[in-house]
Amino acid sequence: MNPHEYTQVNDRTFLFSGHELPEDERELIRLRRDFHRHPESAWTEYRTTAVILRELRAAGIPVLYGPSLHEPSCMYGLPRPEAAEEAFRRAAGELGGDGEILPMRGGFTGCMAIIEGGLPGPVKILRVDIDCNEVAESRSAEHRPFREGFSSVHEGLTHACGHDGHAAIGVVTAKMIARHRDRLPGTVKILFQPGEEGLRGAASMAAAGVADDVSFLFGGHLGLTLTKPGAVAASAVAILSSTKLDLRFEGKAAHAGMYPQLGRNALGAAAAAVTNMLAIARHGDGASRINIGTLHAGSGRNVIPSSAEMRLETRGETAEINRYMLGEVRRIARAAADMYGCSLTETIMGSADSAESSPALVEHEMALLRQMKEVGEVIREQKFGAGEDVTTLMQVVQDRGGQAAELMFGTPLAAPHHNGSFDFDEAVLLLAAKVFAEIMFSL
Ligand SMILES: [Zn+2]
Structure with a gap:
């Protein structure tokens, strides 16, 4: 695609930016807190995936899940079978039955929503991660999730990296886009990837071909080195x-x-x-x-x-x-x-290897972000400072001639990532959903 075809974002009508969207924000917070209360570690995201499926289906959005999204030979670091089975039974208990999650048994967690637009255009994908950390959550009154009653009910597990927020962003962004699908160019896929922690889940989904037909891929992470509220980085650099x-x-x-x-x-x-x-x-x-x-x-x-x-x-x-x-x-x-x-x-x-965001796509994002009222500061490059297996999917897309970018969203943090006292400012959720939704309509 010629960059000039899509860098023309001046004076565009925004569908989400500049709008209040209180219902979307309520939903983001409701979902984030539900995921936070029920954290699931790599390859055991049964309940998390089932909740995502319910939400998307209720909004009339088609969604794929189960073994077709995975390549078993690339499912790195599966848990011990007994631990996996215990997590499966726990999820079935919480969901009131195992009907929905049976096809996922054995670690085939995660799902992919597909929204077909009413206008011709490219295939685009937003990838979010959904797994938690194997760390116990703080039970201090200082810790907001505990104080406000949405801390983890799963012993030894906590959403301490913000992937509860990422999962919520994926669901609500899908719904926001679907509401305006008549005006959407091309197709948007929202990929809910399991097992980011330990760099385990992306290779399996990449090998199953989820991103093979994609022209543009986006990932995102809240917090990390970006702690200024309202700041958005168009590209993460130095992903190890x-x-x-x-x-x-x-x-x-x-x-x-x-x-x-x-x-x-x-x-x-x-x-x-x-x-x-x-x-x-x-x-x-x-x-x-x-x-x-x-x-x-x-x-x-x-x-x-x-x-x-x-x-x-x-x-x-x-x-x-x-x-x-x-x-x-x-x-x-x-x-x-x-x-x-x-x-x-x-x-x-x-x-997972490191990967770099595609320069032309970063340029496009910069132009768009600068026009979004709720973006307080636009940053071209922000140091990531950790590993992240979105890079595996970015490489698949870039190797096939497509473009990819990993964004970062600023939020103050209560404690460092992977710490039992980790928490973020939920205002970042709507900001990220708006940015991703606008991007999908701009390409
Ligand atoms: Zn993370």
Whole structure:
């Protein structure tokens, strides 16, 4: 598409910007608080998805869900089957039956709304994430969700990254767009993605082809480094590339006193791997990280340890730097296993590369945002400062000649992300919904 065809946004009539929309705002807050009360972690967003389905269907919006939206070989970091089943039963109990969520059993959570416009135009997608964090929520009177009675009823789980807000934004944006579908050019898809935490869900949906026919993709995050109310960033930069990896060394048990020569020491292999991984020569082109977060090995004091398991992650400022770190990790792990006569198995638990917003699309957003009354400050680039697997979907779209952007929405925060006292200013919800809705009508 020629950029000149869509950068002409001057003097456009806004359908949402400049309007009060009190009902949409009430609905955003109602949904956000409902999701907040019932947080669900990666691949167990059964109730969350069911609520989204009910809302969209009640508004007459077609929605897809279940295994057709996923590629099982790319469903990274699935929970243990017992934990997944427990979450499924919990959701069924809360929903008053498992009829709606049966097709999702086994982790096939999330859904995709499809709104066909009355005018010719491109296919556009808004991706929002819907999972929570595995952290306990604060029970302090200072913490507004607790004080006002909408804190988590699921022990050890909290929406501490704002994805409760993102899910609400997705639902209400879909409804706002659908109300004016006669004037909508092309088709809008709203993708409710599970498992963003740990970078687990996007690869599965990308591999299932959800974004294959898309010309424009948008993602967004509230808060993070943008804490000024009313500020909107057209593009997030410095989204770190990261890979989450489990390694298992398998050796051979033996009597440590009588027959040590018959054993193969998996603990030794893992320990050698750890110290050498921490000593990987750093890449000259930018920041890199490695963390070996857990290491469990052996079975008893007088037994040559026959197995060792470690959980680790690599990060890089660019995809190339992360690939370099991962390549070194693998080389060292293989060599350490070899040195101790052990075998090695690797499981990828999560992965996403960094991606950059498309410059022409950012330009278009800037022009639009500058005309929206409720946007207090328009920022071209805002540092993201974390990983985010929307990049996997952005790359799919960009590789196929489309354009993509990750936006950021400013809000004061009560505590940092992933902290049990996290909370944000709900005024950001309507702002984000208006921005996304206007963007969809402008392309
Ligand atoms: Zn997040």
